[in-house]
Amino acid sequence: MNKPGPHSSTKTDSLGPLVGIYGGTFDPIHFGHINTVASVASQTGLKSVFFIPSAIPPHRPQPQANAQHRLEMTCIAIDGHPQFNIDDRELRRQNPSYMVDTVFSLKSENPENRYCLILGMDALLGLEQWHRWQSLLDQLHFIVMQRPGWSEPSTLPEWWRNRQAETFRQLQLSKAGRIYPIKIDPIDISATDIRNRLKKGKDVSQLIPDGVHRYICENQLYE
Numbered sequence: 001m002n003k004p005g006p007h008s009s010t011k012t013d014s015l016g017p018l019v020g021i022y023g024g025t026f027d028p029i030h031f032g033h034i035n036t037v038a039s040v041a042s043q044t045g046l047k048s049v050f051f052i053p054s055a056i057p058p059h060r061p062q063p064q065a066n067a068q069h070r071l072e073m074t075c076i077a078i079d080g081h082p083q084f085n086i087d088d089r090e091l092r093r094q095n096p097s098y099m100v101d102t103v104f105s106l107k108s109e110n111p112e113n114r115y116c117l118i119l120g121m122d123a124l125l126g127l128e129q130w131h132r133w134q135s136l137l138d139q140l141h142f143i144v145m146q147r148p149g150w151s152e153p154s155t156l157p158e159w160w161r162n163r164q165a166e167t168f169r170q171l172q173l174s175k176a177g178r179i180y181p182i183k184i185d186p187i188d189i190s191a192t193d194i195r196n197r198l199k200k201g202k203d204v205s206q207l208i209p210d211g212v213h214r215y216i217c218e219n220q221l222y223e
């Protein structure tokens, strides 16, 4: 009989499978998204991560490229990563892309799943501005990736301190509500910088997948 691997467990089976979700404007999607989440998936053993492009992000300036282009670029970027999938439910909604609505909708369709929201430190630092953010803490686990330029506050607010997890195992053993700062190599890439570079005609080939680069050129995005 095979021995259980590091991520398999009998005790956690009854809690339901853990599925990653990764929301963003992806305007455009870049290696700071793809490579960091690939590291998260390989380190945690998450078998499935859903990329969820937002239509009308409520907490930030509106994206430059339209929803269809951002969806296409995301499809191109995840090609070759069998554990990555796309969920376009926020693009099909007419209202602002509140993550809390997305999570309730995912859970109603897949009540057996537990969800881990993967996000950068910059995003977690702004969580208190999100619509019904406390409800999200009850519904999900959070996996937080380091991002150059942002760091964990020296004194964590109470909601964060009480939920901070030292290991991914703590997420596997509970239903929701843990915040796990994962240790991965930080990648200093942002979509803002890529848009600025493209506008000035500068090289971005090291920052985005080739297929995304080709798509941007063919569709004359970010000029």
Ligand code: ATP
Residues within 6 Å of the ligand: 023, 024, 025, 026, 027, 031, 032, 033, 036, 118, 119, 120, 121, 122, 123, 145, 146, 147, 148, 186, 187, 188, 189, 190, 191, 192, 193
């Ligand atoms: P912009 O520069 O337009 O704000 P962005 O590069 O931050 O875009 P988003 O699509 O807004 O990209 O980010 C979606 C998610 O990806 C957020 O949780 C963000 O923190 C995370 N993220 C983006 N880039 C990185 C990176 N280089 N390292 C870690 N997390 C990242």
